[in-house]
Amino acid sequence: MDAAKTPEFETRIKTDLFINGTWVEGTGAAPFGVINPFDNSEICKIRPASEAQVNEAIEAAHAAFRRPDWKKLTGRERGTLLYRLAQLLRRDLESFAVLESLDTGIPIRETRMEVATSAAHLEYFAGLAGSIEGTCQDLGSRFNFTRREPFGVVGQIVPWNTPLKLMARGFAAAVACGNTMVVKPSIVAPLTNLRFGELVDEAGFPRGTINIITGSGRTVGKLIVEHPKVRKIIFTGGTEGGREILHQAAHTVTPAVLELGGKGPIIVSENIDWEETLDGVLTQAFARKAEVCFAGTRLFIPAKLHDKFVTDLAAMAERIPIGNPLDAKTQLGPLMTAQRLTDILAQLDAAKPIGAKVFCGGKKETQRDLSKGNFMRPTIVTDVKPDMAIARDELFGPVLCVTSYVDLDDAVRMANDSEYGLASYVWSNDLRESNRIAQELEAGNVFLNAYGYQSEIPFGGYKMSGIGREHGTEAMHEYTQIKSVTVGMERFKSRFEI
Structure with a gap:
């Protein structure tokens, strides 16, 4: 021992x-x-x-x-x-x-x-x-x-x-x-x-x-x-x-x-509580470093809300305290292995030449007291097209891919355009709208204005x-x-x- x-x-x-x-x-x-x-x-x-x-x-x-x-x-x-x-x-x-x-x-x-x-x-x-x-x-x-x-x-x-x-x-x-x-x-x-x-x-x-x-x-x-x-x-x-x-x-x-695996979509409708939705998306995208298969990793946001929502979300993400996991003040720890960090950064680098833009994060943390660990700031990538590798592959890290939409049906279609179907998320204050989306999403678990499972909730996936x-x-x-x-x-x- x-x-x-x-x-x-x-x-x-x-x-x-x-x-x-x-x-x-x-x-x-x-x-x-x-x-x-x-x-x-x-x-x-x-x-x-x-x-x-x-x-x-x-x-x-x-x-x-x-x-x-x-x-x-x-x-x-x-x-x-x-x-x-x-x-x-x-x-x-x-x-x-x-x-x-x-x-x-x-x-x-x-x-x-x-x-x-x-x-x-x-x-x-x-x-x-x-x-x-x-x-x-x-x-x-x-x-x-x-x-x-x-x-x-x-x-x-x-x-x-x-x-x-x-x-x-x-x-x-x-x-x-x-x-x-x-x-x-x-x-x-x-x-x-x-x-x-x-x-x-x-x-x-x-x-x-x-x-x-x-x-x-x-x-x-x-x-x-x-x-x-x-x-x-x-x-x-x-x-x-x-x-x-x-x-x-x-x-x-x-x-x-x-x-x-999972590649969880987050669909944000126009009819939302702004602050609640920001809190929800932040949690779905970055909780536990997003090293969870049910993380929300693809954000579909109305074009008219895109710029302000991404700006506000990035400001919140940058304030998440990063540090020693044994410190009670730390809210985001290191990725599991150095190789995983290297792989995620390589996937981000591959996405940039084809049009994706790193809005925030996207780098290894270089603070002196964290430089030996596998730390990566929460990362938001915009201008992501559904056919890009970062929008299709499970990165398993704190990377949120953002795609804007005009028609809600297009958002649902893009959300379903994946080989995965584990967890999906919807933010809407319209009960009928959100329930319709839940029925159309191809996923074993749909969370409407919610996040997280517990013992009583059946949990499993569709497709792959x-x-x-x-x-x-x-x-x-x-x-x-x-x-x-x-x-x-x-x-x-x-x-x-x-």
């Missing part, structure tokens, strides 16, 4: 793997370094799981799924375990928030909310665990009933952006339904996921039900996805990674819940943005499978006359 010291807090860092209720050191290839995006210093090194350890974790989860100490638990009893886990997470909120900030560069003011949201996911699905229901049909001489049953071992591949929360949502739903888990954190940001294993142990989960192992997606992740005893996959990440998961899962005909739904009662369907049972109520009559 190592320790990372911060100015006001000391927090534990786990570097071992959690397999079958025991902490063990990875025996895989060379250890990988976990980097602090604030200054690109190394936080720790972690040795990944070997192929044998991946198999051991899966076999442990498979055996636990069949053991009476898990198999015979009622839904309410599983809910009690999840609720206990949530309370432990709330108890250790500050410790987890510090780890998440160190690991991801998300400001501490945000990670405190993310840890609390993770606990809320656990609490929400703890409440649903006892209400998994089937159906019954009277068929005259027969009746039929259905049961929703767990799949068995669920493999979860967690992304590097807000890793605790994005792990907690699928984890909570899958466990509530009676599945056992093999969780693989991102090698870029594994610290809170690994530390979570301590709480699982303390909460009293039966040995082997929850396993947490590290390693790259192309090695450890692939082994998990292709293992015949893993019967469901949860993956959150880029669209390219999602395609690979589907190809790998096809070998064992394993279903998957995929939340993939994914398959399936997290959150809400819809998630309980994702992590159970239907068994149909038909019962004869009269003496059976043979179809053969012999």
Whole structure:
């Protein structure tokens, strides 16, 4: 066990793997370094799981799924375990928030909310665990009933952006339904996921039900996805990674819940509350550095409002405090890796010669105390045409592309002209207008004068943005499978006359 010291807090860092209720050191290839995006210093090194350890974790989860100490638990009893886990997470909120900030560069003011949201996911699905229901049909001489049953071992591949929360949502739903888990954190940001294993142990989960192992997606992740005893996959990440998961899962005909990329449109109508809309667009475009798949990254604004709205928005964006993620005053932290910053700046440079104009931002932050980190000011790009690469590719950073329109129907058409369909946003004080737009948008989630999802809201994408739904009662369907049972109520009559 190592320790990372911060100015006001000391927090534990786990570097071992959690397999079958025991902490063990990875025996895989060379250890990988976990980097602090604030200054690109190394936080720790972690040795990944070997192929044998991946198999051991899966076999442990498979055996636990069949053991009476898990198999015979009622839904309410599983809910009690999840609720206990949530309370432990709330108890250790500050410790987890510090780890998440160190690991991801998300400001501490945000990670405190993310840890609390993770606990809320656990609490929400703890409440649903006892209400998994089937159906019954009277068929005259027969009746039929259905049961929703767990799949068995669920493999979860967690992304590097807000890793605790994005792990907690699928984890909570899958466990509530009676599945056992093999969780693989991102090698870029594994610290809170690994530390979570301590709480699982303390909460009293039966040995082997929850396993947490590290390693790259192309090695450890692939082994998990292709293992015949893993019967469901949860993956959150880029669209390219999602395609690979589907190809790998096809070998064992394993279903998957995929939340993939996004290129969220924000449609602003003429009938708006000016200040509220500015606040909303600022949040949708730049919250958490826009390293979230549901960020609003394409702004469609009426031509008559364009100049003043962009000017006012840029003035607000430039006032967002940037700094050390562990400073409570910081509201925008560094991008996750130096390579990501380089890639985004290159995409901006490629857009300029073809007509795009960087209205504000668009550079690496050079302040002396921030120059070692991956800092980029909020960036607004105007004169963006819908066919430009920056308007079509997921940049995954604080870049807002602005396109003006004259006809609202054109704005909707441009918003839908994307291979993605995750989150869309509308700002309008006309209820009928906004509801019409919501119906026409090709997206799994539409927010009218709103932003942000929570445990109760089903979340998932259309088109290349994914398959399936997290959150809400819809998630309980994702992590159970239907068994149909038909019962004869009269003496059976043979179809053969012999």
